Amino acid sequence: MSDLITVQGVVISAMPVGEYDKRIVLLTRERGKISAFARGARRMNSPFMAAANPFVFGTFTLYEGRTSYNLNQVSVIHQFVELAAAQPGIYYGYYFLELADYFGREGTDEKEMMNLLYVTVKALLNPHVDNELVRCIFELRTMSEEGYCPELFSCESCGKDGLAPEELFFSQAHHGLLCGSCAKGVRDAERISEAALYAMRYIVCSPMGKLYTFAVNGEVLAELKRIIYTYTERNTDKKFKSLEILKVMR
Numbered sequence: 001m002s003d004l005i006t007v008q009g010v011v012i013s014a015m016p017v018g019e020y021d022k023r024i025v026l027l028t029r030e031r032g033k034i035s036a037f038a039r040g041a042r043r044m045n046s047p048f049m050a051a052a053n054p055f056v057f058g059t060f061t062l063y064e065g066r067t068s069y070n071l072n073q074v075s076v077i078h079q080f081v082e083l084a085a086a087q088p089g090i091y092y093g094y095y096f097l098e099l100a101d102y103f104g105r106e107g108t109d110e111k112e113m114m115n116l117l118y119v120t121v122k123a124l125l126n127p128h129v130d131n132e133l134v135r136c137i138f139e140l141r142t143m144s145e146e147g148y149c150p151e152l153f154s155c156e157s158c159g160k161d162g163l164a165p166e167e168l169f170f171s172q173a174h175h176g177l178l179c180g181s182c183a184k185g186v187r188d189a190e191r192i193s194e195a196a197l198y199a200m201r202y203i204v205c206s207p208m209g210k211l212y213t214f215a216v217n218g219e220v221l222a223e224l225k226r227i228i229y230t231y232t233e234r235n236t237d238k239k240f241k242s243l244e245i246l247k248v249m250r
Contacts, residue, residue: 004063004072007031010114011056012097012104016042022052024071025101026060029111033104036062036069048074054097055080055121057114080121088249089124092131095242096120096138102238103146112145115208123212130215136224137203137211139232144204148235151176152201158182168192172230196223 009028017023022041026034041048051058051074061073083093100113120138123129143149154161156176169183170176170192177197183189199216216224 004061005031005069006059006061007034008059008114009057009110010117011052011054012101012117014038014052014054020046022048023068024052025104027100027104027110027114027117028060029109029114032106032108032110033101034069034106036060036071037065038071041071050079051076053079055083055093057118078118080125082125083121086124088246089131091242091245091249092135093121093124095135095240095246098240098242099139099142099232099236102236102240103142112208113142116141116145116211119208119211126212128215129212130221132225133216133221134212136221136228140200140203140228141211143232143235149204150200150231152197152204153177155179155182165194168194168197170227172227172234192227193220193223195220196227199224200228 007026007028007030009026011024012027013025014022017037020040020042022038024036024038026036028034038048038052040046041052043049048071052071056076056079058074058076060071062069063072083090096117100117104110104113116138120134123134124131155163155178156174157178158181160179163177163179167180168191169178169180169189171178171183171186171189173188174186178186178189195216199214199220202214203211
């Protein structure tokens with residue numbers, strides 16, 4: 001057996017392999033996105049049975065095989081088993097894991113994405129936070145963390161800041177705000193309210209622990225959904241299975 005390594009991470013996917021094993025994908029702060037075999041994880045007496053599942057946060061001890069890592073030991077910090085009973089919260093959760101998987105790369109520090117997933121799953125379990133707002137927040141903050149944040153503080157075209165309410169426009173094609181002058185002739189430029197813009201600025205700038213501490217009215221939520229859902233879709237090139245399930249459920 002090669003030298004053991006220890007990483008802090010979260011299981012973002014798990015699939016059966018053979019009769020008793022699982023292949024898990026971990027998002028870790030030390031080595032980015034990696035995969036590992038959890039041998040015997042599907043046996044009733046396996047120490048990995050509960051740990052080799054999505055939404056499990058913990059410390060994972062691994063050894064490197066010829067083609068992948070192999071799970072040696074797990075110390076579970078939180079496994080969010082209660083999310084399985086949350087409908088449709090569980091599918092939002094799976095979508096967030098899929099999005100994290102999409103952006104995850106080996107060899108990167110995924111601490112911020114791990115923290116984002118942790119506070120987001122907790123928000124899904126909070127009956128006072130709307131799931132659709134949770135999705136808006138998670139998507140926009142993910143875009144920000146991954147370097148795809150739209151311009152939200154000045155005109156993306158001319159750089160003008162301090163825009164008056166009547167000058168606020170958002171363009172998907174231009175990836176952010178446009179002033180009134182620059183919005184002329186831009187086919188997809190649409191007005192954005194001060195309230196929606198304030199919420200988006202808060203999402204990309206607030207400390208992780210404060211992300212899910214605000215609420216918006218129905219009108220603003222509809223505006224956020226229209227802008228953020230479209231922005232995320234245009235900046236990813238994958239059909240997410242869990243998102244398709246959510247669409248059917250709605």
